[in-house]
Amino acid sequence: MDRSIMLAYLRSVELMRERIPSFHEYPFNLPAVAGLDGLDFHPKVTYIVGENGMGKSTLLEAIATALGFNPEGGTINFSFSTEETHSKLHEYIRTVRGARKPRDGFFFRAESYYNVATNIDRLDAEESIGPPIKDSYGGKSLHQQSHGESFFATFLHRFWGNGLYIMDEPEAALSPFRQLALLRRIYDLVQKDSQFIISTHSPIVMAYPDSIIYKLTSDGVEESSLEETDHYMITKEFVNNRGAMLRELFADDEE
Numbered sequence: 001m002d003r004s005i006m007l008a009y010l011r012s013v014e015l016m017r018e019r020i021p022s023f024h025e026y027p028f029n030l031p032a033v034a035g036l037d038g039l040d041f042h043p044k045v046t047y048i049v050g051e052n053g054m055g056k057s058t059l060l061e062a063i064a065t066a067l068g069f070n071p072e073g074g075t076i077n078f079s080f081s082t083e084e085t086h087s088k089l090h091e092y093i094r095t096v097r098g099a100r101k102p103r104d105g106f107f108f109r110a111e112s113y114y115n116v117a118t119n120i121d122r123l124d125a126e127e128s129i130g131p132p133i134k135d136s137y138g139g140k141s142l143h144q145q146s147h148g149e150s151f152f153a154t155f156l157h158r159f160w161g162n163g164l165y166i167m168d169e170p171e172a173a174l175s176p177f178r179q180l181a182l183l184r185r186i187y188d189l190v191q192k193d194s195q196f197i198i199s200t201h202s203p204i205v206m207a208y209p210d211s212i213i214y215k216l217t218s219d220g221v222e223e224s225s226l227e228e229t230d231h232y233m234i235t236k237e238f239v240n241n242r243g244a245m246l247r248e249l250f251a252d253d254e255e
Helices: 056-066 110-125 133-137 147-158 176-190 230-240 242-250
Strands: 010-015 038-040 045-050 093-097 104-109 163-168 195-199 211-217 220-224
Touching: 010 056, 045 056, 056 093, 056 104, 056 163, 056 195, 104 110, 104 147, 110 133, 110 147, 133 147, 147 176, 176 195, 230 242
Parallel strands: 045 195, 045 211, 104 163, 163 195
Antiparallel strands: 010 038, 010 093, 211 220
16 A cells, blocks of 8 residues: 555545445446445545536545535534435445544535535524634624635635545535635645545646546546546637537537
8 A cells, every 4th residue: 555545534445345235226326336446545635526427426425424424514513414315325335544533524515515504503593602603614604605605714714624624516606716716725724734535527626736536437437637537628628619619519410
């Protein structure tokens, strides 16, 4: 095993394939699961990318849940449940942790972050001897900010360092400028001994240089460079040849 991987908080995950009842049933029939044996994680940043329907979010959810995070997102201490929609995949995931234990952690899930913000407001409305939870997020209710502002408030204020941060499509509400700012925030937190596992469609967000990219396809999981991802190639082609791509896109199909 590479020594750098040994330094990771989460070194790898393994799919306990022998326990799976059927690969013809959800979620085991998803390409990300059906073709998976295990994944080794970069001690700094690991990306999981691919087209819609490949199972990125399901896989990330299972990893986070297997580690003890709430399936809807938040810290280890978040125990709320809006609706039981997560899969049972986490029951078939074995996590291999490093010798070091993270001091902080967060499962950021764009799809259900509204539920996390609502839970914070609900808890802050209850009597407590401690400070409001929102103080850890910049001191302002996440619901009293724009979608993008509330996302970035979490990255900036709640991610403290020395942590394991699992992020599912963090770019969902971010402008390109904010995506660059997120990339800088990831850099700053990596300097504070943090590890990231990120699912994203953004070629900006997936551009962290000291990282590994896993690309999910219908054939399974393969390691990739940024330039080999569809996200990068399509974006580059569109920026460089917008007119030609639009003409082809809007052309009437020939009978």
